[in-house]
Amino acid sequence: MGHSGNLQLKVVNGDAGYVLEDVPHLTDYIPDLPTYPNPLQFNAAYSVVKQYFVNVDDTVSQKIVVHKDSPRGTHFRRAGPRQKVYFVSDEVHACIVTCGGLCPGLNTVIREIVCGLYHMYGVSKILGIDGGYRGFYSKNTINLTPKVVNDIHKRGGTILGTSRGGHDTSKIVDSIQDRGINQVYIIGGDGTQKGAAVIYEEIRQRGLKVAVAGIPKTIDNDIPVIDKSFGFDTAVEEAQRAINAAHVEAESIENGIGVVKLMGRYCGFIAMYATLGSRDVDCCLIPESPFYLEGEGGLYEFIEKRLKENGHMVIVIAEGAGQDLLAESLQSMNQQDASGNKLLQDVGLWISHKIKDHFARLHKMAINLKYIDPTYMIRAIPSNASDNVYCTLLAQSAVHGAVAGYTGFTVGPVNGRHAYIPFNRINERQNQVVITDRMWARVLSSTNQPSFLSANELAKFKREKPSCPVVG
Numbered sequence: 001m002g003h004s005g006n007l008q009l010k011v012v013n014g015d016a017g018y019v020l021e022d023v024p025h026l027t028d029y030i031p032d033l034p035t036y037p038n039p040l041q042f043n044a045a046y047s048v049v050k051q052y053f054v055n056v057d058d059t060v061s062q063k064i065v066v067h068k069d070s071p072r073g074t075h076f077r078r079a080g081p082r083q084k085v086y087f088v089s090d091e092v093h094a095c096i097v098t099c100g101g102l103c104p105g106l107n108t109v110i111r112e113i114v115c116g117l118y119h120m121y122g123v124s125k126i127l128g129i130d131g132g133y134r135g136f137y138s139k140n141t142i143n144l145t146p147k148v149v150n151d152i153h154k155r156g157g158t159i160l161g162t163s164r165g166g167h168d169t170s171k172i173v174d175s176i177q178d179r180g181i182n183q184v185y186i187i188g189g190d191g192t193q194k195g196a197a198v199i200y201e202e203i204r205q206r207g208l209k210v211a212v213a214g215i216p217k218t219i220d221n222d223i224p225v226i227d228k229s230f231g232f233d234t235a236v237e238e239a240q241r242a243i244n245a246a247h248v249e250a251e252s253i254e255n256g257i258g259v260v261k262l263m264g265r266y267c268g269f270i271a272m273y274a275t276l277g278s279r280d281v282d283c284c285l286i287p288e289s290p291f292y293l294e295g296e297g298g299l300y301e302f303i304e305k306r307l308k309e310n311g312h313m314v315i316v317i318a319e320g321a322g323q324d325l326l327a328e329s330l331q332s333m334n335q336q337d338a339s340g341n342k343l344l345q346d347v348g349l350w351i352s353h354k355i356k357d358h359f360a361r362l363h364k365m366a367i368n369l370k371y372i373d374p375t376y377m378i379r380a381i382p383s384n385a386s387d388n389v390y391c392t393l394l395a396q397s398a399v400h401g402a403v404a405g406y407t408g409f410t411v412g413p414v415n416g417r418h419a420y421i422p423f424n425r426i427n428e429r430q431n432q433v434v435i436t437d438r439m440w441a442r443v444l445s446s447t448n449q450p451s452f453l454s455a456n457e458l459a460k461f462k463r464e465k466p467s468c469p470v471v472g
Helices: 106-121 169-179 190-205 232-251 269-278 299-310 323-329 347-362 375-380 385-403 423-427 438-447 455-463
Strands: 010-013 018-022 059-061 073-078 093-098 125-129 141-143 183-188 211-216 256-262 283-285 312-318 368-372 409-414 417-422
Touching: 018 417, 059 417, 093 106, 093 169, 106 125, 106 183, 106 385, 169 190, 183 190, 183 385, 190 211, 190 423, 211 385, 211 423, 232 256, 232 269, 232 312, 232 368, 232 375, 232 385, 256 269, 256 347, 256 375, 269 283, 269 312, 269 438, 283 299, 283 438, 299 312, 299 347, 312 347, 323 347, 347 368, 385 409, 385 417, 409 423, 417 423
Parallel strands: 018 073, 093 125, 093 183, 183 211, 211 409, 256 312, 256 368, 283 312
Antiparallel strands: 010 018, 059 073, 073 417, 125 141, 409 417
């Protein structure tokens, strides 16, 4: 059964430069699997639907803006229920695991996987793995039923518990085999999805009839290919409350400065969208756009100018911004957490001290600075209405895919249509704000801040090829 990792890429080429990046299927390595009619066609909820099933050949285009003679480009298999399924309801023994940091919507995804399996496919054996990957071999499991999960979407966090690290592939797959599990739903960020890809490989090598489906989770919205990650809308909405508090504090006192630190270890999407959504922000600092403090055109000069104009200001900074400046004054650069994420110094505290020190030294302007760090509050809240709808679609797409025999895939909307995406596409890099795109220009024009880039840096950014599709 041995397959090397590279054999799993299934690429289908068609006319006019059409490319389908397909996802693996159980029949790729288990020949002659029996199929069954999809029970959805007997489901009362679907009885009025004109077309129960997604056409087998439906694909979703990754690139939506094209010229009349551009090649048709990369496509992904469209998500949704299939006419033929590869599991009988009674034989399905599913499990769900959540890994990594918290994010609004985790409980909604858990709830909708359970309800989707139960109500759409008649599955009643669903296990919750307790406490992330290591829960597979070290902890108790929770039996999940629609009744158990009925109200969980109203709470933040994850009822299954989570952890970072703890990934021992062969022990995890042993546990899957021992328990007779044949559908695995893995909710987590890029590290987790890398782990899911390795679990899929091991299952394939052992020739097991087990479908592995990933649901990508990151509050930072830095997962490539998909339109946006679940919990992002909720995070941006909650961030507004912190920005508003900073604005009220700053406005109420002479030369008031409100500094708000938001999530975004490597990318500034939350900071960028929260700034645009709020319109109370005078300066937005993100990891992708370098800035400097001292001298002409620097941050201190801009703060002084804005305070003279308005008497107060609000600064939003993403947690990963300015790390190069911070590193000069601190030693602990290369530490990592159990998921392999860089451990960052608190840039919000650091920049608050620097600003206070600078203006104290100058003696020409007394400032009043308030620092707000809402990061864990943002992560811990339940998801809002739009994220709840989105989480429902994600969970149902994953269930339809697994039951139809697809495996080694992750789900997400591509240009508004849910699709099955190979793990490697999700894991190959992180999405970042492209500061040569129009979205960042919109932020700069809404805050009216300088870009803090030197002429040389500007030229360098213009030369670089954009790394991701334009958002918005």
